[in-house]
Amino acid sequence: MNVRIEVVAIDCLMVRLFDVIDEANMPWMLAASLRLREGFGAHLIDLVPSYTTLMVHYDLLALDPQQARAVIAAALRHLSPDAGEGGRQHVLPVWYDASVGPELALLSRRSGLSVDEVIQRHSQREYQVFALGFAPGFAFMGLVEDVLAAPRIKTPRKRVAAGSVGIAERQTAAYPLESPGGWNILGRTPAKLFDRTLDGYSLMQPGDTVRFAPVSHAEFIRLGGDDTPLEALK
Structure with a gap:
């Protein structure tokens, strides 16, 4: 250091x-x-x-x-990390599907993995929240495996649905609000990531850890998710 x-x-x-x-x-x-x-x-x-x-x-x-x-x-002076110190742990349910995750197939082709393997690789890892930025509640997390790393899409979308989960380079994130964006979108979480009632307005803070848990479409809807296809948001 x-x-x-x-x-x-x-x-x-x-x-x-x-x-x-x-x-x-x-x-x-x-x-x-x-x-x-x-x-x-x-x-x-x-x-x-x-x-x-x-x-x-x-x-x-x-x-x-x-x-x-x-x-x-x-x-x-004399700074040292506290082994017992750490942030909160979060598990975010995610519906991984081509209708809400149009880059699933792209990442599959780039990596040489099947779509199911992409989902498994992305969801089996625990991610560190490094920083908040871009939009209120937007948590930059990482690091994804090298095999899943992918550059931002060439033409950013004008509208990305709230809850969209994506990858850019070796980082991953979930959009807290509908906004423009150029990340590779894999799925969608129903979790409320931006909340004015929370301290700092964000579900996640730097130092927290996050794991994405695949859920079925039925479970996604039960949890309050919006399954409007991403490409319908134009």
């Missing part, structure tokens, strides 16, 4: 801990996040974790930039 502090704004500093995305980073990121929250206390306005960085937005009326840097340095 090579800690560097970069200026983002007059009242905002970026703490860079790593240079490469890796699931092994997360225990260190969680420990650093906790230390920084404790260090800044009431002077912290916001702390935004990402794959390799933590953005610290602090109260400029309480701390000047030099003092903020000193707080960061003290907070990260």
Whole structure:
């Protein structure tokens, strides 16, 4: 770990801990996040974790930039991950089907796996939530197996249904709201990913882990899922 502090704004500093995305980073990121929250206390306005960085937005009326840097340095001194520390575990039901997952066949051809094998490979792995972004409640997760990695589609869709589960490169995610998007869509979850009643409005937070559980169409509908075909959303 090579800690560097970069200026983002007059009242905002970026703490860079790593240079490469890796699931092994997360225990260190969680420990650093906790230390920084404790260090800044009431002077912290916001702390935004990402794959390799933590953005610290602090109260400029309480701390000047030099003092903020000193707080960061003290907070990260002798940093070590807590083996018992971790986020919540989530199991998201997913209906994997070509009508709501039009790239299932594409990933099958690219990988040389059958569609059933693609589903099995995607759902048997536990994914780390690295960051939230793009849309409220959109959790960037990874890492998918190399065999399932796929670039974003060449022409992004204007409308991707809420709950759509997809892959981009070695990341996977589920769209919390209907929005444009260019990820390879494999299926759809009925889970409510964006909820104003939740702390942070998101079902998932960085540090959480997620597993996708295949369900039948009947179970998907029973859980409140919308089976409108993706290609019908134009």
